[in-house]
Amino acid sequence: MVQNSSTSIQGRMTTFSPVLGPVVLTALFAFLFFAPMMLNAGLLFWVGMTMIQAIFALSWNLLFGYTGLASFGHAGFYAIGAYFTGAALRYDFQLPFLVVLAVAGILGALVALAIGVVALKRLTGIFLAVLTVALTEAMAKIIGLSKALGEQDGLGNIPRPIIDLGFLDLDLTHSHDYYRFLLIATVVTVAALWWVVHSRLGRSFRAVREDAERARFVGIDVARVRVISFMISGGTAALAGALSAPWTRIVTLDQVNWLASTQPILNSLLGGFTSFWGPVVGAVAYTGINYWTRTFAGLSEMLVGGILVLVILLAPTGIVGLLGKATRRIRGNGGKK
Numbered sequence: 001m002v003q004n005s006s007t008s009i010q011g012r013m014t015t016f017s018p019v020l021g022p023v024v025l026t027a028l029f030a031f032l033f034f035a036p037m038m039l040n041a042g043l044l045f046w047v048g049m050t051m052i053q054a055i056f057a058l059s060w061n062l063l064f065g066y067t068g069l070a071s072f073g074h075a076g077f078y079a080i081g082a083y084f085t086g087a088a089l090r091y092d093f094q095l096p097f098l099v100v101l102a103v104a105g106i107l108g109a110l111v112a113l114a115i116g117v118v119a120l121k122r123l124t125g126i127f128l129a130v131l132t133v134a135l136t137e138a139m140a141k142i143i144g145l146s147k148a149l150g151e152q153d154g155l156g157n158i159p160r161p162i163i164d165l166g167f168l169d170l171d172l173t174h175s176h177d178y179y180r181f182l183l184i185a186t187v188v189t190v191a192a193l194w195w196v197v198h199s200r201l202g203r204s205f206r207a208v209r210e211d212a213e214r215a216r217f218v219g220i221d222v223a224r225v226r227v228i229s230f231m232i233s234g235g236t237a238a239l240a241g242a243l244s245a246p247w248t249r250i251v252t253l254d255q256v257n258w259l260a261s262t263q264p265i266l267n268s269l270l271g272g273f274t275s276f277w278g279p280v281v282g283a284v285a286y287t288g289i290n291y292w293t294r295t296f297a298g299l300s301e302m303l304v305g306g307i308l309v310l311v312i313l314l315a316p317t318g319i320v321g322l323l324g325k326a327t328r329r330i331r332g333n334g335g336k337k
Contacts, residue, residue: 032183036176043291045247048179050287051186052244053267057279058193059236060264065273066197067229068209069120073132075260076139077108077234079251081241083143086155086251091148097161097172101185101242108238109231116227133258140256154252158245178246185243189236190280196232197276205229237264270311272318281319285311 032051036044056078063069081104087093088100095103119131143149150156160178163170172178196202204225207215216222245251254260263286264279271282286308293303315322 029183029187033180036179041175044175044179046287046291048182048247049244050283051182052240052247053263053287054280054283055186055189055240055243056237057264057267057271057283058190058276059233059240061268061273061279062193062197062205062236063229063233064265065268065278066202066205066209067226068212069226069229070126070129071132071233071261072129072265073134073136073258073261074233074237074264075256075258076132076136077112077237078241078244078260079136079139079143079256080108080111081105081238081243082245082251082255083149083155083241084238085242086158086245087149089158089161089246090155097163100161101239104242105235105239108241109235112230112234113227115234116230120223120226120230133261136256136258136261140253143256144253150251152253154250155245156250158249158251160246160249172246182243182247189239193232193236194276201225201228266308268318270308270318272315272320272322274317275320275324278318278320285319 032047035047039047056074059077060071060074063071063074084104084107085100088095088103089097093100115132115135119128144152160173160175163172163181170177170181172181197205204215204220207218207220208222208225212222215225241255244255267282267286268279269282270285271280272278275281286304289304289307293307296303311319317324
């Protein structure tokens with residue numbers, strides 16, 4: 001009797017679990033879509049930046065969590081998208097905004113291709129990570145000497161775009177309108193990355209991460225797979241930067257330095273790099289911690305760092321891994337009753 005009851009409970013859990021995910025995501029989308037009506041301008045800005053940082057973290061984790069490659073200079077790709085989009089809007093390149101976003105992503109992917117073709121055949125691990133840091137620092141120096149890109153002051157007063165669809169003009173100059181565009185762009189990007197990691201290509205990424213030699217033995221072109229992963233990662237990071245330029249309306253050198261490259265790493269480790277949703281959860285958690293400690297003048301950085309270290313030490317697999325363990329324990333206890 002007890003066994004039949006526990007089996008029935010576990011059966012219902014198994015039946016409802018595939019439905020629960022879409023329901024939660026739909027509810028979350030609805031909340032975020034109507035957030036401008038419920039949140040003040042400051043808090044709404046934080047929510048928008050969280051979505052951008054979530055895309056940025058997913059791009060890094062595609063490289064690290066799925067392909068086993070580390071980049072410590074990923075902010076360089078982010079800066080490519082941010083500076084290109086900022087310049088396109090500021091100097092009126094006469095390009096539709098959707099084309100500007102596409103070009104920004106392509107530029108990031110092409111730079112990743114150039115680095116990958118040269119470096120990935122010879123360098124992996126810490127050597128590749130150090131190379132990406134060096135290239136990002138070199139990019140920062142070049143931008144700092146460019147008058148067109150604002151030198152040390154950066155690009156300011158970036159206008160928000162108006163999207164001309166031919167039959168309809170979408171005016172995104174108001175923050176609420178651009179926020180909703182940013183939300184839709186985030187959903188589309190996350191869905192595209194979800195498809196990639198669950199496709200045959202994604203399985204090749206994981207095979208290379210687990211054992212490159214075995215993957216090569218079964219016919220996978222390891223160098224090609226790594227370059228493709230690097231291109232998708234770089235292009236997605238550039239897209240995150242492109243989306244951020246009209247949202248923040250300023251692009252500075254702070255978005256290029258190596259400290260900016262630690263942001264997607266922290267978000268992925270905090271949320272859990274072994275899960276697709278880990279970087280997203282990490283970005284939300286990091287924003288929450290940052291927002292909660294913002295009033296502690298002079299202590300904010302120390303509190304954020306201490307909380308992050310504590311969470312990572314207590315949950316090496318991140319928040320998602322910790323929640324997974326808790327769920328399995330609850331189900332296990334339910335089966336014993």
